[in-house]
Amino acid sequence: MKILVTGAYGQLGSELKELSDKFPHWEFFFTDWDSLDITDENAVNDFFEEHKPGFVINCAAYTAVDKAETDTHSALKLNTFAPGVLAKAAKVYEAGFIHISTDYVFDGKSFNPYSEIDTVNPEGIYGKTKLGGERSCRGENKNALIIRTSWLYSAYGNNFVKTMLRLGQERDSLKVVFDQVGTPTYAADLARTVLAIAEIYDTNREKFIPGIYHYSNEGVASWYDFAKSIFEITNTDCRVSPVLSVEFPTPAKRPHYSVLDKSKIKNTFNLEIQYWKDSLKICLNKIQKNN
Numbered sequence: 001m002k003i004l005v006t007g008a009y010g011q012l013g014s015e016l017k018e019l020s021d022k023f024p025h026w027e028f029f030f031t032d033w034d035s036l037d038i039t040d041e042n043a044v045n046d047f048f049e050e051h052k053p054g055f056v057i058n059c060a061a062y063t064a065v066d067k068a069e070t071d072t073h074s075a076l077k078l079n080t081f082a083p084g085v086l087a088k089a090a091k092v093y094e095a096g097f098i099h100i101s102t103d104y105v106f107d108g109k110s111f112n113p114y115s116e117i118d119t120v121n122p123e124g125i126y127g128k129t130k131l132g133g134e135r136s137c138r139g140e141n142k143n144a145l146i147i148r149t150s151w152l153y154s155a156y157g158n159n160f161v162k163t164m165l166r167l168g169q170e171r172d173s174l175k176v177v178f179d180q181v182g183t184p185t186y187a188a189d190l191a192r193t194v195l196a197i198a199e200i201y202d203t204n205r206e207k208f209i210p211g212i213y214h215y216s217n218e219g220v221a222s223w224y225d226f227a228k229s230i231f232e233i234t235n236t237d238c239r240v241s242p243v244l245s246v247e248f249p250t251p252a253k254r255p256h257y258s259v260l261d262k263s264k265i266k267n268t269f270n271l272e273i274q275y276w277k278d279s280l281k282i283c284l285n286k287i288q289k290n291n
């Protein structure tokens with residue numbers, strides 16, 4: 001199977017690239033905006049015509065949550081319009097298609113983990129444009145499989161873990177919000193899951209059931225808990241104080257609660273998922289080894 005990975009220099013794309021050695025029976029095309037700008041419909045169609053991928057994993061996105069509040073047009077183009085273009089091309093060329101979405105499609109007013117059938121109501125531009133992307137994928141291609149995930153981090157790219165490690169070196173103390181609760185997700189775990197689903201598509205197609213799925217690591221944390229764990233595991237001497245979101249104002253409003261219920265993905269694809277802190281230790285170990 002030929003697999004096209006878009007946005008491949010990002011966190012998830014880089015983890016997929018690292019894992020791809022374990023799948024020598026597949027030919028991967030790792031592309032980013034410089035080699036395949038997914039907002040350029042002609043470029044996407046030319047790519048499909050030339051390479052005819054049998055499976056597509058869209059990791060490209062506009063992920064700067066605060067910047068999206070003012071750079072709305074770019075976020076809309078990349079998060080809403082472009083996924084629809086890819087989904088359409090995948091349909092025309094009869095390729096399997098996985099798109100990634102976010103917990104920020106929810107408004108966070110629930111007290112129970114969100115399931116795939118719960119009402120979406122994003123509050124920020126990033127979440128709104130990602131929801132638009134889900135809709136354009138499903139509108140263009142009824143066989144699209146969409147995975148909503150949350151709080152991604154990795155040794156690659158930009159993320160909260162790396163921000164905390166940097167700030168922990170620069171400052172004696174930090175304030176971190178404790179009234180936003182969700183689940184951190186190690187992008188390497190998500191990458192393994194995505195390729196496990198691609199394997200099902202390749203070998204057992206009737207078990208590839210399209211639709212929306214939720215995936216994160218197991219457990220629950222606030223950003224404060226997440227920061228505390230990062231510093232504890234790395235023995236970083238930086239005091240973390242819990243603050244309310246109103247005490248740490250940001251341009252974009254984020255959900256107060258965005259824990260995802262993962263029952264559907266676990267049952268459908270027979271998956272086991274790691275506890276977030278166990279995965280965090282693995283990632284921090286890797287980051288420390290790299291330095």
Ligand SMILES: NC(=O)C1=CN([C@@H]2O[C@H](COP(=O)(O)OP(=O)(O)OC[C@H]3O[C@@H](n4cnc5c(N)ncnc54)[C@H](OP(=O)(O)O)[C@@H]3O)[C@@H](O)[C@H]2O)C=CC1
Nearest residue numbers: 007009010011012033037038060061063100102149151152
């Ligand atoms: N990060 C997170 O916490 C979460 C992410 N998600 C979703 O998971 C997916 C993967 O996220 P993540 O790996 O963190 O994303 P990243 O921001 O790390 O990677 C996205 C990649 O897309 C690239 N890109 C930008 N514009 C284009 C373009 N026009 N054409 C092709 N590629 C482009 C970016 O390049 P450049 O950096 O140069 O702009 C970057 O390499 C996304 O759909 C995201 O919305 C869901 C929940 C949490």
Ligand SMILES: Cc1cn([C@H]2C[C@H](O)[C@@H](COP(=O)(O)OP(=O)(O)O[C@H]3O[C@@H](C)C(=O)[C@@H](O)[C@H]3O)O2)c(=O)[nH]c1=O
Nearest residue numbers: 063065102103149150151152160175176177223248254
């Ligand atoms: C750096 C910092 C952030 N915060 C707060 C701000 C925010 O409410 C929260 C998270 O910060 P960040 O801005 O790093 O994370 P954010 O960009 O909101 O992360 C989100 O990214 C997108 C792409 C997603 O899809 C989401 O699942 C989620 O991972 O922590 C503090 O309280 N103290 C701090 O020192």
